[in-house]
Amino acid sequence: NAGVTQTPKFQVLKTGQSMTLQCAQDMNHEYMSWYRQDPGMGLRLIHYSVGAGITDQGEVPNGYNVSRSTTEDFPLRLLSAAPSQTSVYFCASSSQDNTPGTEAFFGQGTRLTVV
Amino acid sequence: DQQVKQNSPSLSVQEGRISILNCDYTNSMFDYFLWYKKYPAEGPTFLISISSIKDKNEDGRFTVFLNKSAKHLSLHIVPSQPGDSAVYFCAASGKAAGNKLTFGGGTRVLVKP
Numbered sequence: 001n002a003g004v005t006q007t008p009k010f011q012v013l014k015t016g017q018s019m020t021l022q023c024a025q026d027m028n029h030e031y032m033s034w035y036r037q038d039p040g041m042g043l044r045l046i047h048y049s050v051g052a053g054i055t056d057q058g059e060v061p062n063g064y065n066v067s068r069s070t071t072e073d074f075p076l077r078l079l080s081a082a083p084s085q086t087s088v089y090f091c092a093s094s095s096q097d098n099t100p101g102t103e104a105f106f107g108q109g110t111r112l113t114v115v
Numbered sequence: 116d117q118q119v120k121q122n123s124p125s126l127s128v129q130e131g132r133i134s135i136l137n138c139d140y141t142n143s144m145f146d147y148f149l150w151y152k153k154y155p156a157e158g159p160t161f162l163i164s165i166s167s168i169k170d171k172n173e174d175g176r177f178t179v180f181l182n183k184s185a186k187h188l189s190l191h192i193v194p195s196q197p198g199d200s201a202v203y204f205c206a207a208s209g210k211a212a213g214n215k216l217t218f219g220g221g222t223r224v225l226v227k228p
Contacts, residue, residue, distance in 0.1 A: 004158070033215075040124065042117075042204055042218035043159070058215070090158055103149075104216060106158030 002026050006091050006107035013081040013114045021076040021110050023091030031094045032074040033104070036060065036087040043090060049074055081114045088112070118142045119207050121219035129227055134192040136222050138205030141186065145207035149216070150179060150190050153202045162203070163190070195226045 007022045025032065033048035045058030049068040063085060065077040074093075078085060088111050092104040120139045128134045138148075146167040151159035165172040165179045165188065172179050178191045192199055205219040 035218075040220045042119070042121075042220040043206075043216075044218070045215060048215065092158075102214070103161040103164075106151075106160070108156070108158050 004091055004093055004105050004107040006089075006110050008110060009108065011110060011112050013078070013112065015081060015083060015114060017081050018077065018079050019081065021078075021089055021091075021112070023074045023076065023107060024072050025074075025091075025093040025105070026072065027093060027105065028071060029093035029095055029105075030071065031102075032068065033058070033092050034064070034066065034074070034076045035090045035092065036085075037090060037109075038087050046076065046089075078112075081112075083114045086112060086114045117220070118145075119205055119217050119219040121203075121205055121222050123222050124220070125223045125225070127225045127227065128195050130197055131194045134190075134195045134199065134224055134226070136190040136192075136203050136205075136224070138188045138190075138219050139186060140188075140207050142207070142209075142212065142217075143186070144209050144211035145217075146209040147207070148179070148181060148188050149206045149208070150177075151204045151206060151218075153204065153221070159204055192224075195224075197226050197228050200224055200226045 004025045030051045034046040035043040044060050047066040049055045055066050091107040094102045094104040149164040150162040152162045153159040163177045181188045202221045202223045204221045206216045
């Protein structure tokens with residue numbers, strides 16, 4: 001019962017490099033999202049998807065791209081990494097209707113450092 | 116402009132005593148509130164939730180209270196146990212907000228044996 005799987009767990013990038021954070025879920029959830037966690041800021045929504053082929057921006061989308069070609073996968077791309085993107089990134093999924101209060105299941109996180 | 120605020124970044128409590136975590140929100144369109152618990156190097160996990168039509172929800176040692184007029188909710192943990200030491204996030208959602216979760220900044224709880 002894997003739930004939500006994120007890879008890698010740790011990553012160090014140089015400024016200007018690009019990379020993709022992977023996220024996969026095996027619960028057949030339609031709704032997936034990416035958050036970043038920074039000290040004192042809680043979790044802030046970057047991008048989300050309500051189903052395959054549909055994505056939308058969250059609170060802090062600048063510098064990040066997403067795509068959703070399958071129900072299971074929701075990768076997050078950093079096109080040109082900046083030190084301000086140093087953070088811990090969490091992927092989450094929840095059931096299709098995502099009605100208020102629907103529990104979200106989170107991955108273990110990716111700790112990204114941009115130098 | 117944070118719509119969900121947890122004004123206490125940390126809380127220290129003796130084992131067996133009550134832990135009270137507070138959360139304030141500004142958006143009156145929120146109609147569901149959740150608490151998540153996070154251990155180091157792990158993702159947040161759902162703890163307990165409450166609908167805006169209720170003022171209390173209890174699950175074992177955990178109780179959440181909602182005061183809609185004050186736009187305030189609190190999480191009570193009784194009795195506190197060392198395994199409760201974690202960061203607790205308050206979150207809010209609602210149809211008008213697209214059912215997206217908005218999180219507070221978190222409160223780090225340390226339960227001392």
